Amino acid sequence: MNEITGIRSAGIDNTFYLIAGEEELLATRTSFRQDAEEFEGNFYRLWSPVTSKLSSMIIKNMKIPLRRTSRVLYLGAASGTTVTHVSDIVSDGVVFAVEFAARPARDLLTAIEPRTNVIPIIADARYPEKYPPFIDRVDFLYQDVAQPDQAAIAVANAEKYLQKGGHIVIAIKARSISITEDPKAIFQREIDTLSSKFKVLETVSLEPLHKDHLAVLCRY
Ligand SMILES: C[S@@+](CC[C@H](N)C(=O)[O-])C[C@H]1O[C@@H](n2cnc3c(N)ncnc32)[C@H](O)[C@@H]1O
Numbered sequence: 001m002n003e004i005t006g007i008r009s010a011g012i013d014n015t016f017y018l019i020a021g022e023e024e025l026l027a028t029r030t031s032f033r034q035d036a037e038e039f040e041g042n043f044y045r046l047w048s049p050v051t052s053k054l055s056s057m058i059i060k061n062m063k064i065p066l067r068r069t070s071r072v073l074y075l076g077a078a079s080g081t082t083v084t085h086v087s088d089i090v091s092d093g094v095v096f097a098v099e100f101a102a103r104p105a106r107d108l109l110t111a112i113e114p115r116t117n118v119i120p121i122i123a124d125a126r127y128p129e130k131y132p133p134f135i136d137r138v139d140f141l142y143q144d145v146a147q148p149d150q151a152a153i154a155v156a157n158a159e160k161y162l163q164k165g166g167h168i169v170i171a172i173k174a175r176s177i178s179i180t181e182d183p184k185a186i187f188q189r190e191i192d193t194l195s196s197k198f199k200v201l202e203t204v205s206l207e208p209l210h211k212d213h214l215a216v217l218c219r220y
Helices: 053-059 081-089 102-111 150-161 183-195
Strands: 004-012 015-020 023-030 037-039 042-046 071-075 094-099 118-122 138-143 162-173 199-205 213-219
Touching (some): 023 081, 053 213, 071 081, 081 094, 094 102, 102 118
Parallel strands (some): 071 138, 094 118, 138 162
Antiparallel strands (some): 199 213
């Protein structure tokens, strides 16, 4: 990476583009020095749009309403790649990070180990009524679970945990729903299901970085 010569806001709290040579690289400002770049006394973790759908949504200028104080329910935490950036963004908030598979859950616990604003929930996102009782209402629901019933999972979790007026961002993977059907038809059906409960505000294709993926932003 070239030397960092400048910085500009990406329009979200604690989220910036670092200017390095000809490149502008998305990054979150962090309190952790590990794997971070230093610029003018602050630390920044590069956030690749290749490995994170949320990063690619921001690079595609989606209006992601995450704030420093947001309370986030994150479904499909995997090994924590994106969760740690959300944790950087919501520096005065909290992330409840749900993951059900044992191996990524182990890596998640390691990734979030120094962070006090991430609460891991090892549970199946299809059954939000079985989560531990300490989760309060959140104002932001992020979902990236690659399951056939993605819209239904978002609705079930929102009804139990999202406050009215809160936002939902869901990464819909067409190929988790059908490998033969036209992705456009799949996306339309999922948007229709989401529209029955939420106001759909924005939809953005995540091509070419995330093939057959659509990002949908809704308000509850
Ligand atoms: C595409 S990966 C998520 C990547 C992650 N969001 C990131 O950006 O780093 C999908 C994850 O969702 C998890 N998952 C799928 N279905 C789930 C469910 N019903 N409950 C909880 N986690 C689930 C999978 O185990 C997998 O780790």
